[in-house]
Amino acid sequence: MKKLLGLFGVFMLPLCLNAQQNRGLTDAKKKDLFTHHPQNWHMLSFEKDSVYGIGANKAYTEILKGKTGKKVIVAVIDAGVDIDHEDLKSIIWTNKKEIPGNGIDDDHNGYIDDIHGWNFLGSADGKTNIEFSTSEDDREYVRLSKLYEHTDTATLKAADKKYFNLVKRKSALAQSQRSLAGVQNLAVKIDSIDRYFKKTFPNKVVTIQTLYDTKPEFEKDKELILMFELLKMRAQASKYSADLPVNVLYKIAPFMVNSAEANLQSQFVSSSKDGRAVVMAGLKPAQNWGNNQLSFKNSDHGTHVAGAIAAVRGNGIGMDGIADNVEIMPIRVVVPQGDEYDEDVAKAIRYAVDNGATVINMSFGKRISPKKQLVDDAIKYAEKKDVLIVRGAGNFTEDTDQYVFYPSQFYANGKKASNVITVGAISPFGEIMGFSNYGKKSVDLFAPGFDVYSTGIGNTYSGMHGTSMASPVVCGVATLLRSYYPQLSAAEVKNILMQTVTIVPEEWQGKQKLQNISVSGGIVNAYQALKLAAQQSQSSK
Structure with missing residues (x-):
């Protein structure tokens, strides 16, 4: 009871x-x-x-x-x-x-x-x-990247592929790598815009005003159109004179690439360091x-x-x-x-x-x-x-x-x-x-x-x-x-x-x-x- x-x-x-x-x-x-x-x-x-x-x-x-x-x-x-x-x-x-x-x-x-x-x-x-210390996500990304350096990851076993994809989603280092790729792609687009202007106006100093006035002929390339608009926005945000040469805007490309590369390198170095190496040095098997x-x-x-x-x-x-x-x-x-x-x-x-x-x-x-x-x-x-x-x-x-x-x-x-x-x-x-x-x-x-x-x-x-x-x-x-x-x-x-x-x-x-x-x-x-x-x-x- x-x-x-x-x-x-x-x-x-x-x-x-x-x-x-x-x-x-x-x-x-x-x-x-x-x-x-x-x-x-x-x-x-x-x-x-x-x-x-x-x-x-x-x-x-x-x-x-x-x-x-x-x-x-x-x-x-x-x-x-x-x-x-x-x-x-x-x-x-x-x-x-x-x-x-x-x-x-x-x-x-x-x-x-x-x-x-x-x-x-x-x-x-x-x-x-x-x-x-660094995040386990980054430590694992470094380890697996080295492990699969000469492997086509598409051929991995389903479980291994799933785990590697999980690590890539979680890792800030992997995200920085993707960001670098994105920035490098933007730099390529800026270079394409520069070549377009040189081809379209071969005997003219292309100014920011030209950028404003030009309707590009690459409308099917959405990324190129986006970059074109971003350059306009940068010119307006920086309050650049319309008479300035348009190439002053291109400087952002190497700056972005260099920054992204430096950030990635710094993350990679810190994530590759094994602080426990000193702690574990000289240990015998099963020793604490x-x-x-x-x-x-x-x-x-x-x-x-x-x-x-x-x-x-x-x-x-x-x-x-x-x-x-x-x-x-x-x-x-x-x-x-x-x-x-x-x-x-x-x-x-x-x-x-x-x-x-x-x-x-x-x-x-x-x-x-x-x-x-x-x-x-x-x-x-x-x-x-x-x-x-x-x-x-x-x-x-x-x-x-x-x-x-x-x-x-x-x-x-x-x-x-x-x-x-x-x-x-x-x-x-x-x-x-x-x-x-x-x-x-x-x-x-x-x-x-x-x-x-x-x-x-x-x-x-x-x-x-x-x-x-x-x-x-x-x-x-x-x-x-x-x-x-x-x-x-x-x-x-x-x-x-x-x-x-x-x-x-x-x-x-x-x-x-x-x-x-x-x-x-x-x-x-x-x-x-x-x-x-x-x-x-x-x-x-």
Whole structure:
């Protein structure tokens, strides 16, 4: 009977929430919330504060008061973390089996002096650390272009051809190559116009006025006509005198070609560089790579994520994280510019699992994953070890049911990992943020992802936007469940979060309804999730 009552409560939760939300927000109020909202709005609740936060403050007051949770290790796989930040330093994970600075792998986990985590983007001696990278799209385009340099790509196998075409569509480098071809074609058209004028007016200085007065005889060549009109527009825009020779307009052609060539060359050189070559140099087979340096001048992103999850609560400093009784394990695989490497992501997940993390946050991603199987195997490993992974859905305003954002919760065989939660971003008034990815099958739920206030490097604090911020909000709630109800498995935590989302009435939303663009159709709700976890805990006794 208790189980039946529990299930009845689950089914009634959306109805209860809608009953509490007995009023919508006016357009004026929505607009105002973008600039005037509580600093900690993501912690608040709609029924009390009129913002679509997660109800964490209410949960602490009404459900968690007087209770003590179990310590949870949360791995933040990101761009590094300021481990000396005033609001984080006391909760940074410490590997107690390792002796600091002795140059020995004391705990035999394959990593020397990993006192507080690991940096997979650095050389073993610590002298070189990757702080800039390029997009995976461009890296793959360079690799495949070299691979197929002497191959007619029309003869490739269907799967290989499809992948190469995908890479070409995504790669900015490939787009620059197409742009160069386009510019070169325009230069040819300008040359054709020049030859036309010389032929038509052999003994005359052709002026800009001649350009205005001449009706060309190549009307069937649409590109040539277009170039002819563009030259006129350039003359007018530059306010050139009509008496000037027309060839002053031709100078744009070599300028455009030279600029496009220089841009392409610069992109090609940067995309061809393998920053990991130094990191991987001299490694023996199966040997791990990296070093223990975790704090960098560009670690703002990871520091912000860590604070949102677990900045020390109630210390009167800065802000409060969502979860208490947490240790943050920083693992560095990301740089602010450029994409992460699949090998590093796979290693980072395994490192987190092997060193005690039961929740992992991954606020990063990309649209090409050449070594997806490595990452899939690592996610399966975490799934087997009952470790929950929370990840941002991405900021490309794309439907990820159609355009995959990696690392994906879907394995190559189409099966969905039971331990991965994918998070989109919403505004204070409960609508999807314009940048957020979405997907009826691929985005599980939404969370605050606008001006989320958290920690920054050097004891600073600021608000940030993105699904990168929405992910740690959900991660913080998941950590609360794992802390106060440790008997729950990763899959059970995910199910509770999915079942207890806040449902925003469709008529209160814009064109994109959360119900139509995510699996759960709603926003993570810490209060309701903890409430259901408590009910399930009682019914299982």
